[in-house]
Amino acid sequence: MKVVEKKKIWFGLSIAIIVVGLIMGMIQGFNLGIDFTGGTMMQIDLKKQVSVNEINEVIKKFDLDGDILHVGENKHEIIIKTKKDLNSGERQKVFEALQKKYNLKDEDFREAEQFGPSIGKEIQKKAFLSVAIAAIGMLIYITFRFEFKFGASAIITLLHDILVVLAVFAIFRIPINSSFVAAMLTIVGYSINDTIVVFDRIRENIRFMKKKNYDEIVDISVNQTLTRSINTSLTTLITITALYVFGVESIKVFALPLIAGTITGTYSSIFIASPIWALWKNWELRKGRYNAG
Amino acid sequence: MKFKNAIVLLLIIAIATVGAIAGIKGLEIGNVKISPVKEMMTLGLDLKGGVFVVFEAQTDASGKELDKIMNQTKEVIERRVNAMGLTEPNVLREGSKRIRIELPGVKNAQEAIDAVGKVAQLQFKNYKGEVILTGKHVKNAEVVFEKDRGNVPSVSLEFDSEGAELFQKATKEAASHPRGSIESIIAIVLDGKAISTPVVNHEIPNGKAVIQGNFTMDEASQLAALIRAGALPVTLTEVQTSVIGPTLGIDSLNKSIYAAGIGIAIVFLFMMIYYRLPGLVASIALVIYILIVLYVLIGFGAVLTLPGIAGLILSIGMAVDANVIIFERIKEEIRNGKTLRASLNSGFSKALTTILDSNITTIIAGIVLYQFGSGPIKGFAVTLIVGVVASMFTAVIVTKTLLKLFVGLNIFNNTKLYGA
Numbered sequence: 001m002k003v004v005e006k007k008k009i010w011f012g013l014s015i016a017i018i019v020v021g022l023i024m025g026m027i028q029g030f031n032l033g034i035d036f037t038g039g040t041m042m043q044i045d046l047k048k049q050v051s052v053n054e055i056n057e058v059i060k061k062f063d064l065d066g067d068i069l070h071v072g073e074n075k076h077e078i079i080i081k082t083k084k085d086l087n088s089g090e091r092q093k094v095f096e097a098l099q100k101k102y103n104l105k106d107e108d109f110r111e112a113e114q115f116g117p118s119i120g121k122e123i124q125k126k127a128f129l130s131v132a133i134a135a136i137g138m139l140i141y142i143t144f145r146f147e148f149k150f151g152a153s154a155i156i157t158l159l160h161d162i163l164v165v166l167a168v169f170a171i172f173r174i175p176i177n178s179s180f181v182a183a184m185l186t187i188v189g190y191s192i193n194d195t196i197v198v199f200d201r202i203r204e205n206i207r208f209m210k211k212k213n214y215d216e217i218v219d220i221s222v223n224q225t226l227t228r229s230i231n232t233s234l235t236t237l238i239t240i241t242a243l244y245v246f247g248v249e250s251i252k253v254f255a256l257p258l259i260a261g262t263i264t265g266t267y268s269s270i271f272i273a274s275p276i277w278a279l280w281k282n283w284e285l286r287k288g289r290y291n292a293g
Numbered sequence: 294m295k296f297k298n299a300i301v302l303l304l305i306i307a308i309a310t311v312g313a314i315a316g317i318k319g320l321e322i323g324n325v326k327i328s329p330v331k332e333m334m335t336l337g338l339d340l341k342g343g344v345f346v347v348f349e350a351q352t353d354a355s356g357k358e359l360d361k362i363m364n365q366t367k368e369v370i371e372r373r374v375n376a377m378g379l380t381e382p383n384v385l386r387e388g389s390k391r392i393r394i395e396l397p398g399v400k401n402a403q404e405a406i407d408a409v410g411k412v413a414q415l416q417f418k419n420y421k422g423e424v425i426l427t428g429k430h431v432k433n434a435e436v437v438f439e440k441d442r443g444n445v446p447s448v449s450l451e452f453d454s455e456g457a458e459l460f461q462k463a464t465k466e467a468a469s470h471p472r473g474s475i476e477s478i479i480a481i482v483l484d485g486k487a488i489s490t491p492v493v494n495h496e497i498p499n500g501k502a503v504i505q506g507n508f509t510m511d512e513a514s515q516l517a518a519l520i521r522a523g524a525l526p527v528t529l530t531e532v533q534t535s536v537i538g539p540t541l542g543i544d545s546l547n548k549s550i551y552a553a554g555i556g557i558a559i560v561f562l563f564m565m566i567y568y569r570l571p572g573l574v575a576s577i578a579l580v581i582y583i584l585i586v587l588y589v590l591i592g593f594g595a596v597l598t599l600p601g602i603a604g605l606i607l608s609i610g611m612a613v614d615a616n617v618i619i620f621e622r623i624k625e626e627i628r629n630g631k632t633l634r635a636s637l638n639s640g641f642s643k644a645l646t647t648i649l650d651s652n653i654t655t656i657i658a659g660i661v662l663y664q665f666g667s668g669p670i671k672g673f674a675v676t677l678i679v680g681v682v683a684s685m686f687t688a689v690i691v692t693k694t695l696l697k698l699f700v701g702l703n704i705f706n707n708t709k710l711y712g713a
Contacts, residue, residue, distance in 0.1 A: 043541070087531055088406045106400065110541040116349070116532030122388070130665035134658040141657055145650055154654075182600050182673050185662055186607065189655045189677060193611075196651035197618065204643075228614075228621045231567065235560045235617075236610035242556030243606050248545045250339065254603045 003222045003271060004215040004278050010271035014160055021167020030170055033177025033253075036124065038117030039083040042091060043249070044098055045108040049075050058101050062094055071249045077110065079249065086114060111250075127181040131162075131188060138192055146203055149280050154195050157273040161191045164264045165257060179254040187261030190236070194229060194269035201225050202274060214281040218274040226270070233266035298701040305695060309577050312584045330587045331546070337598035340546045342539030343397035344405050348529035350390045359389060365429070365526045367392055373409050391532065398539070406534065415520055416482045417463070417502075420475050425463040427526070430456025434520035436513045437503065446513035448504040450520070457500025467493035483516070549602045557583075557609055564613060568620050570710040574695045575616040582612050582687040589679050596672065604673050608680035615652075615688030619644040620711075627708050633700060641693055648688065652681050 003010075034041055052068045055078060066082030086094070095109045135155050142151035162184060169176055201221035209217055240262060244255035314320065319329040338345050348370075354362055367386055374382045374394060383395035399405040415428030433451040438444045452460055463479060470476035473492060481489040481504050489504045508516065561579070564572035586605065590597070623640030631639065656678055663674035699705050 088534060088536075091536075107538055107540060109536070110538040112534065112536040114531070114534045116530070126666060127670065130662050130670070133665055134661035137657040137661050138654045141654055179600055182604075182670050185658070185666070185670060185673065186604065186677070189658045190611065192658065193614070193651045193655050196654055197647055200647040200650055224625070225621075228617050231563075231617045231621075232611070232614040235563060235613040236607060238559045238563065239553070239556035239606045239610035240603075242552045242559070243549065243603060246548055246552035246555060247603075248541070248548050248599075251545065251549060251599050251603055254600055258603065258607060 001223055001226070002219055004218050004275050007271075007275040007279070010275065014164060014268075014272060017171075018160075018163045018167045021163075021170040025166070025170035028173075030166075031173045031175045033175040033180070034081055034083065034113070035115045035178045036117075036121075036176065037083055038085055038115050039081065040086040040091065040115075041111075041113045042080045042094065042109070043071070043077060043111040044080070044095060045072070045077045045104070045110055046098065046102050047076055047104065047108070048102075050078070050102070055080075055098070058097055059094055062090075062097070064094070085116060088112075088114075123178045123181055127185065131185065134185075134188060142196070142199075146199060149277055150199050150203075153273055153277040153280065154192060154199070156276055157195055157268045158188055158191055160268050160272055161187055161261065161264045164268075165260045168260050168264075169257070174256065175253070177253060179250075180257050183254055183257035183261060186258060187265055190262060191265030191268060194232070194265050195273040197228065198222060198225050198269055198274055199277070202277070212285060214278040214285075218278045222270055222274060229266055229270055233262055236262050295702055298698045302695070302698040302702070305691075305698075306577060309580045309584075313580050316584055316587060330591070331550070333591050334587070334597045335594060336542075336546065337596045337601070338395055338397055338535070338542075339537055339599045340542045340597060340602075341397055342537050342542035343395065344399045344536050345393060345395040345534065346406055346409065346531055347387060347391050347393045347533040349532045350392075350527040350529055352390070352527045362526050363390065363392070366529070369525050370394060370409055377405070377408060392529070400539065406531065417460070418480045418482055419463060419467065420478055425479065426452070426456050426459045428520060429526045430459065431520055432456075432500075434517045436510070436517050439503070439505075442505065445505075446508050446510050447506070448508070448513055448517045448520070450502045450504065452500040452502070454500070457498070460500060460502065461496060461498045464493045465496040468495045488516075545599055546602075549599070549606070553602070553606045553609070556606060560610060560613060564616075568617075568711070570699060570705055571616070571620045571623070571692075571696060574692055574699065575613060575620070577695060578616065578687045578691040579609065579612060581691050582683050583609060585683040585687065586676075586679055589683065590676070593675065593679075595675055598672060601672050601676055604676040605680070608676065608684070612680065612684035612687070615644075615648045615684055616692055618647055619688060619692060623711060627711060633706055633708060633711070637696060637700060641689075645689065648685060652685050655681050 049070065052070075055068055059080070064080065064082040064084055066080050066084075069079045069081070071077050071079055080094070091112050091114070095104075098104065099106075099108070135158060139148075139151040139155050142154055165184065165187065166176075168174075169180070198221060201224055202217055205217050205221050205224075237259065240255050240258045244252055244259060247255060311320070315327045316330045319332070320327040350359075350363060350366060352359065352362060363386055367384055370392060371384045374384055374396070377396070377399075379396055379398060381397055383393075385393045385395075387393045394409055396405050396409070415431065417425045417427075419425055430452045431450055432453045434448055436446050437449040439447055467477045467479055472494060477492050477494075478490050479493055480487045481491070481502075489506045491503075491505060504516070506512075557579070561572075561576040564575045564579075566572070568575065586608070595601075619641060622644045623636050626636035626640045626643075627633065629636075659674045659678040659681065663671055663678070666674055
């Protein structure tokens with residue numbers, strides 16, 4: 001497989017996804033979960049499938065302006081999400097309205113969550129800060145073990161992964177919540193791991209390199225590690241997909257960004273990271289020749 | 294040599310098998326009893342059900358003053374929570390102005406939140422509505438029966454020295470006004486509601502006051518308890534709550550375990566089909582990996598939450614990585630024409646630097662996340678670090694030992710068995 005030769009395709013594809021995602025994100029806004037915007041989530045077991053319209057009718061008087069989702073086996077459960085900040089008394093009233101109508105027991109109120117808007121901002125800030133610091137730490141380590149250009153390429157790849165996953169979430173309007181942040185952080189770990197394996201091979205192969213053909217080195221190295229990249233992402237995807245398929249609602253929201261991230265991480269470690277490095281090396285080479293001449 | 298290899302090999306496989314059974318079902322040999330992992334692990338609220346609330350203090354105080362207020366508030370809340378008699382409740386300060394309260398097993402969120410977060414803000418106000426002193430100056434509160442009022446229950450209060458001084462000054466002021474006039478009243482306000490508006494007849498120097506109202510015995514003792522348990526020094530607002538029904542918690546745990554089981558089974562199958570004998574070895578190593586991670590987490594007293602489970606299950610998929618790197622290297626070496634033993638050795642040593650470099654970068658990320666993250670992110674980082682270290686150990690030590698033992702048996706020497 002010739003990876004570097006077609007780098008314009010890979011870079012173009014990634015940039016296209018990121019640009020489309022960010023534009024859509026800017027136009028219609030990211031679908032931020034209630035833990036970022038503030039609001040309330042309630043999960044109630046109705047014991048039978050009830051249409052959204054009917055539920056809206058029952059809770060109309062609370063003026064929640066919320067989303068209603070059907071979840072669980074047989075879609076007997078509903079999740080009501082609203083940007084309104086309901087305290088426990090107000091939540092109880094909403095539940096009681098449904099309880100009366102559908103003759104529910106107290107324990108059918110499965111779950112409730114409420115967030116003030118300030119919480120989400122803090123999570124966001126902290127996550128952003130920790131990723132930035134983690135990136136610096138990894139850059140230092142890679143520079144020490146390899147060279148700065150490898151480190152910088154790895155960090156650019158990381159940024160790429162985060163932007164692509166964000167873009168995918170923006171395009172498909174998938175809610176971004178605090179588990180998303182935790183998932184992003186895992187992706188950071190996964191993707192860097194994946195990238196380093198390829199870099200490691202490049203470092204090893206450079207020793208046998210006759211003339212300075214970085215494109216060829218990257219192609220050889222990527223191909224040598226390709227089976228490993230694919231197999232590892234397969235096993236990772238298998239476990240996380242099992243969680244998505246068989247898990248409960250609150251773990252699904254977590255598994256989804258992980259799936260997106262694993263795919264992106266694998267893609268970028270093959271098609272983005274080392275071509276960036278090769279590009280940089282070649283540019284340096286040309287610059288050197290020009291200076292010499 | 295062959296015989297010894299076989300014994301050691303069987304021993305390792307037996308240990309892994311027994312470990313797995315003990316982990317799933319528990320084990321009892323003589324006096325030694327091992328509980329299943331599920332029971333030994335501390336489960337987070339999202340898995341066992343319960344209520345957690347995060348309150349934020351409404352105050353402009355900062356620095357030491359804020360710290361003092363928050364610690365006082367935490368103490369008050371702790372006392373209230375302890376009075377509820379739950380197992381393992383948790384009251385934590387979070388950030389600078391927040392307090393997080395976890396109440397496992399609580400079914401009625403409303404009652405629990407009310408009982409804990411009830412902002413019993415006791416204030417004494419003069420006729421202008423100015424606060425003279427607050428509940429933080431109250432040393433003691435108890436129910437008394439005043440004979441001259443026909444033994445109706447009232448609540449007597451005792452102030453600390455600062456409170457006594459403030460109260461003396463205020464009562465002196467109030468008593469100077471004509472008896473019965475509005476200026477002579479000092480209102481006792483609880484949570485913004487006047488519960489008693491006594492007229493002050495004379496200066497009270499001893500730091501004692503009585504709240505008189507038309508209380509029943511129950512109401513009076515409840516009020517006294519509330520004040521005793523400490524009026525909160527600040528107003529708290531509920532910024533985040535989460536109520537997880539007990540059935541959902543168990544559901545989440547069981548479904549996650551089920552999902553993990555299926556995921557792991559498919560990974561085993563994949564590894565064995567693709568890598569043959571090494572795949573089998575990797576599967577055994579993976580069982581040992583899972584056991585190590587679970588018991589280390591138990592040892593750390595880690596709290597297992599839903600995102601934690603997700604991280605754990607993901608890490609199982611990722612833990613195969615080191616094995617895959619090694620096996621691919623061995624295959625390459627075999628293809629290059631080396632003997633099986635030589636391929637094994639050089640495959641391992643070449644894979645080692647890759648495994649170290651890639652995992653150390655991940656560990657760096659994990660340490661940073663632990664340092665700067667909060668809440669679920671911190672827990673996530675712990676799982677990540679433990680997982681990476683355990684996977685390196687099992688891949689490098691366990692896989693290598695097992696593979697060498699298999700090769701030493703001399704009956705598994707066909708390179709086809711190694712997927713090459």
